[in-house]
Amino acid sequence: MKMTGAKALVKSLENEGVKHIFGYPGGRLISVHHELHESKKIQHLLMRHEQVAAHAADAYARATGKVGVCMATSGPGATNLVTGIANAYMDSIPMVAITAQVGSMDIGTDAFQEADITGITLPIVKHSYLVKDATEIPRIVKEAFFIASTGRPGPVLIDLPSDMSMSQIEYDPDPEMSLPGYKPTFKGNNRQVKAAAKMILASQRPVIYAGGGVILSNAAPELTKLAHVTRIPTTTTLMGKGAIPEDDELSLGMLGMHGTAYANHAISNSDLIIAIGARFDDRVTGKLSTFAPHAKYIHIDVDPAEIGKNVKVDVPIVGDAKQIVAALVKEIKDDMAKLEKLPWAPWHDQIVAWKKKHPLTYKSEGELLPQYVIEQIYEATKNLDAVITTGVGQHQMWAAQFVKTLKPRTFISSGGLGTMGFGVPSALGAQVGRPEAVVFDIDGDGSFQMVSQDMATATAYDLPINICILNNQWLGMVRQWQELFWDKRYAYTDLTPGMPDFMKLAEAYGAQGIRITKPAEVMPAIKRAIKSKRPCILEFVITGEQGVFPMVPPGKGLQDMIYEQPEPQKGGS
Amino acid sequence: MRHTVSALVENKPGVLVRIAGLFARRGFNIESLAVGPTEKPSISRMTIVVDVADRPLEQVSKQLNKLINVLKVSDLKASEAVERELSLFKVSAKPETRAEVVEIVDIFRAKIVDASRDELIIEATGTEDKIAAIENMLAPYGIREMSRTGKIALARGGRKTED
Ligand SMILES: Cc1cc2nc3c(=O)[nH]c(=O)nc-3n(C[C@H](O)[C@H](O)[C@H](O)COP(=O)(O)OP(=O)(O)OC[C@H]3O[C@@H](n4cnc5c(N)ncnc54)[C@H](O)[C@@H]3O)c2cc1C
Ligand SMILES: Cc1ncc(C[n+]2csc(CCOP(=O)(O)OP(=O)(O)O)c2C)c(N)n1
Numbered sequence: 240m241k242m243t244g245a246k247a248l249v250k251s252l253e254n255e256g257v258k259h260i261f262g263y264p265g266g267r268l269i270s271v272h273h274e275l276h277e278s279k280k281i282q283h284l285l286m287r288h289e290q291v292a293a294h295a296a297d298a299y300a301r302a303t304g305k306v307g308v309c310m311a312t313s314g315p316g317a318t319n320l321v322t323g324i325a326n327a328y329m330d331s332i333p334m335v336a337i338t339a340q341v342g343s344m345d346i347g348t349d350a351f352q353e354a355d356i357t358g359i360t361l362p363i364v365k366h367s368y369l370v371k372d373a374t375e376i377p378r379i380v381k382e383a384f385f386i387a388s389t390g391r392p393g394p395v396l397i398d399l400p401s402d403m404s405m406s407q408i409e410y411d412p413d414p415e416m417s418l419p420g421y422k423p424t425f426k427g428n429n430r431q432v433k434a435a436a437k438m439i440l441a442s443q444r445p446v447i448y449a450g451g452g453v454i455l456s457n458a459a460p461e462l463t464k465l466a467h468v469t470r471i472p473t474t475t476t477l478m479g480k481g482a483i484p485e486d487d488e489l490s491l492g493m494l495g496m497h498g499t500a501y502a503n504h505a506i507s508n509s510d511l512i513i514a515i516g517a518r519f520d521d522r523v524t525g526k527l528s529t530f531a532p533h534a535k536y537i538h539i540d541v542d543p544a545e546i547g548k549n550v551k552v553d554v555p556i557v558g559d560a561k562q563i564v565a566a567l568v569k570e571i572k573d574d575m576a577k578l579e580k581l582p583w584a585p586w587h588d589q590i591v592a593w594k595k596k597h598p599l600t601y602k603s604e605g606e607l608l609p610q611y612v613i614e615q616i617y618e619a620t621k622n623l624d625a626v627i628t629t630g631v632g633q634h635q636m637w638a639a640q641f642v643k644t645l646k647p648r649t650f651i652s653s654g655g656l657g658t659m660g661f662g663v664p665s666a667l668g669a670q671v672g673r674p675e676a677v678v679f680d681i682d683g684d685g686s687f688q689m690v691s692q693d694m695a696t697a698t699a700y701d702l703p704i705n706i707c708i709l710n711n712q713w714l715g716m717v718r719q720w721q722e723l724f725w726d727k728r729y730a731y732t733d734l735t736p737g738m739p740d741f742m743k744l745a746e747a748y749g750a751q752g753i754r755i756t757k758p759a760e761v762m763p764a765i766k767r768a769i770k771s772k773r774p775c776i777l778e779f780v781i782t783g784e785q786g787v788f789p790m791v792p793p794g795k796g797l798q799d800m801i802y803e804q805p806e807p808q809k810g811g812s
Numbered sequence: 813m814r815h816t817v818s819a820l821v822e823n824k825p826g827v828l829v830r831i832a833g834l835f836a837r838r839g840f841n842i843e844s845l846a847v848g849p850t851e852k853p854s855i856s857r858m859t860i861v862v863d864v865a866d867r868p869l870e871q872v873s874k875q876l877n878k879l880i881n882v883l884k885v886s887d888l889k890a891s892e893a894v895e896r897e898l899s900l901f902k903v904s905a906k907p908e909t910r911a912e913v914v915e916i917v918d919i920f921r922a923k924i925v926d927a928s929r930d931e932l933i934i935e936a937t938g939t940e941d942k943i944a945a946i947e948n949m950l951a952p953y954g955i956r957e958m959s960r961t962g963k964i965a966l967a968r969g970g971r972k973t974e975d
Pocket of ligand 2 (some may be wrong): 383384423588608630632633634635657658682683684685687709711714715716717
């Protein structure tokens with residue numbers, strides 16, 4: 240069948256089962272949008288900024304488990320995608336980004352709107368393609384989706400010169416992939432699984448440390464089973480939230496810089512850490528040399544380069560978490576059942592004592608506090624099919640602490656890159672991927688202002704996202720560091736000057752606006768927002784002086800955690 | 813520690829940049845890099861000499877292996893590999909010193925590949941040590957210019973680099 244490269248691209252995307260594309264047009268991309276417009280299988284959503292398109296595709300992937308797709312024109316369109324691609328790369332999210340490029344003959348001539356996007360993105364993609372022969376488009380698309388979604392997932396870029404999309408080719412509906420250098424390990428080594436089981440049975444203070452890899456491999460049921468079968472206390476990273484329901488008695492919540500005191504104590508006193516799809520990030524370990532000083536390590540990860548990268552591992556198992564954890568459960572189940580008493584019963588008692596002594600809490604004197612707001616959002620949504628997304632900052636960490644994530648793929652946050660402005664786009668992407676779900680974005684006034692233009696997208700496509708701005712009038716997370724470590728010199732973190740009226744902004748975009756100033760107003764407002772089934776901006780006017788605690792000071796070990804807000808706290812700037 | 817990394821890669825545009833970028837990003841300095849075709853036209857071999865500690869090198873090898881176009885990476889130990897480098901020296905050789913220079917060339921089984929009134933171009937192949945030695949010997953006569961290929965290597969005996 241003869242057709243243009245642009246049409247072949249669209250057909251190839253349809254073949255991959257793509258239902259949604261987040262994009263933005265431009266001169267060299269018209270040919271592709273022209274064909275997309277005719278597609279009955281793909282809906283293209285017109286965003287208001289390419290960065291938002293990339294984040295939305297990223298969050299769509301997180302919410303659904305499918306590959307997210309975004310698209311932008313050459314030059315500035317492509318460079319606007321860069322932050323979004325980096326974000327997906329850092330969190331290992333399967334995404335395909337398609338950019339237009341100047342004509343093949345003009346590459347390298349500083350042609351109008353030329354940007355070497357394959358060059359620019361080299362360190363932040365899993366792989367990239369510059370199309371040099373239009374007949375290869377079907378094969379490249381097939382490979383891109385395969386690479387993005389298998390092994391350790393990640394973003395793949397396809398850069399499409401304008402003459403490639405315009406030229407006539409013979410379309411190959413079933414191209415053959417050619418990836419001789421790409422063979423991700425899937426199945427874990429059986430001997431290693433046995434060794435892991437043995438090591439677990441010989442331990443006294445084991446902890447499961449589950450990360451984003453558990454979510455990515457859809458291994459939450461297996462992970463929860465492993466915890467239940469072995470009765471091993473389980474902590475998750477920010478990215479691993481939902482790997483085990485956080486209301487489970489074995490759950491320790493999040494560990495790390497802003498993790499719970501009991502999770503961090505458990506890690507610090509553990510004699511065996513079972514890391515599953517987690518990468519010992521510095522936000523988790525704090526000072527590496529004092530991390531888990533008494534522990535041995537079992538490390539399960541699909542990426543061999545993660546094993547031994549930050550800590551020395553005793554039993555490495557390379558492969559897919561879902562498969563390996565299932566095998567481990569099978570291996571250990573009978574031995575666990577044979578035990579007369581749980582070897583780590585005293586360990587449980589110790590952890591319960593820590594939970595009692597240092598619960599996750601906050602002090603309230605009747606004012607509206609962010610932690611309270613988030614608790615209420617959790618209460619209002621815990622029995623619903625709900626997805627929570629976040630911006631980056633204090634509100635994100637409070638969300639991580641006070642939203643108990645009960646199911647995988649329902650807590651969506653920018654972890655590795657920590658990209659402010661991720662909240663609105665991720666709410667859009669999640670809502671598109673999960674139209675039935677109630678979507679709440681827990682956002683900051685700073686983060687929100689980076690992407691507020693895309694409220695237009697919510698209105699345009701009737702996406703009933705609920706944007707909760709915790710308005711503390713500060714770049715709060717930076718302010719907290721200034722308060723604690725930089726002599727309270729609040730340099731360039733005060734957002735009061737120029738603070739927009741978010742209610743008017745909501746109105747301007749055709750969204751519902753609700754401003755909340757008192758604790759008693761919180762739940763009714765949340766309920767109203769859910770009921771309205773419209774895009775909604777909820778502005779919670781909160782104090783600027785709240786800090787996120789516990790906190791491990793930067794560069795310190797988990798043992799040096801500050802448990803709670805130091806007193807007195809008043810007096811700010 | 814200096815290491816010789818041998819990588820078999822798909823012969824595709826952009827592969828060199830990906831590999832060089834990876835080294836740069838992890839803060840490693842490439843001392844030499846040689847790229848050329850192998851017995852299969854679709855595959856090239858890159859021989860990279862880097863100076864890094866063992867642990868970070870393992871990390872780089874693993875990261876290299878992750879590049880889609882990289883087929884195989886191995887760390888070649890000098891004792892288990894044949895290593896060669898080719899170098900060209902342009903040496904000043906006045907009539908009064910010419911005989912001495914020619915003698916050095918003979919000792920090292922190098923070759924004179926070009927001659928002019930005051931200069932000789934000498935081609936030498938061998939291990940790094942040998943090249944360093946001849947360079948050392950020629951230096952007093954005045955090395956005007958020098959060009960080296962960087963090291964290429966193959967694993968010895970029945971072992972293939974791919975194994
Ligand atoms: C302001 C701020 C504060 C933060 N504070 C904290 C904090 O206190 N605590 C915290 O935990 N995080 C925190 N983070 C997030 C942190 O930066 C990291 O993003 C996060 O800890 C990494 O999570 P992870 O280890 O689960 O790895 P991920 O980035 O989720 O990586 C996934 C891992 O799983 C592997 N994997 C992928 N697929 C599979 C598969 N199929 N099978 C097996 N393995 C697989 C990958 O190779 C990788 O190693 C913070 C972020 C910000 C922005
Ligand atoms: C794009 C981007 N720029 C800068 C930062 C650094 N940074 C981290 S948190 C933060 C403040 C966030 O403020 P806000 O969104 O209002 O949230 P709050 O901390 O007040 O809850 C800043 C500036 C970042 N993470 N991302």
